[in-house]
Amino acid sequence: QVYLVQSGGEVKRPGASVKVSCESSGYSFSTYGITWVRQASGQGLEWLGWIGPYNGNTIYAQKFEDRVTMTIDTSTNTAFMELTSLRPDDTAVYYCARDCVEMATVPVALDMWGQGTMVTVSS
């Protein structure tokens, strides 16, 4: 069974950083890319970026390019997303999700999702 298990909720002050983890199991972690998506309360889905399999190439949405860093640790089968200079409008549930095909060289559709991590930014 494929699982993506994310770290717990975070409360941060404006200007701080947050790092969310996404631990995978049940498949070959190094052969599938991971995408990060967020969803503000009652709102739609917003694509933050993608980290590719094996060599960890990244593609970020331009909106977040200067504030987001996505990494992977193949020794623990874990992906990470760090967002800096947090603002109240960054308050959202952050999801990691797996590529639906192996060894994709660009972002593709997402067939397995983590449970989501609530990040709250408030003074």
Place this chain on the structure above:
Amino acid sequence: EIVLTQSPGTLSLSPGERATLSCRASQSVSSGYFAWYQQRPGQAPRLLIYGGSIRATGIPDRFSGSGSGTDFTLTISRLEPEDLAVYYCQQYGTSPRTFGQGTKVEIK
């Protein structure tokens, strides 16, 4: 950025009826790099369709996707109570990969 506009905003139908959800892109979507997701209340999204028309693993055949270029459709042939959800379209051919704003399906 490719903007995806979904219609209608809300669809209210009875069990057994056919649901037709539309998604229009502001520019042509590359090579069918198009997906549909279902998000039930309180849950993470679930992939239904990718490549424009390919059902994901375990998805019932009453869900089907069609379309190309700028116009895409998700059809649920016979609604069931568990289909109560918000449905999102996504294009993944051009950066940034974008989602539609969602169509809420209500079951009468």
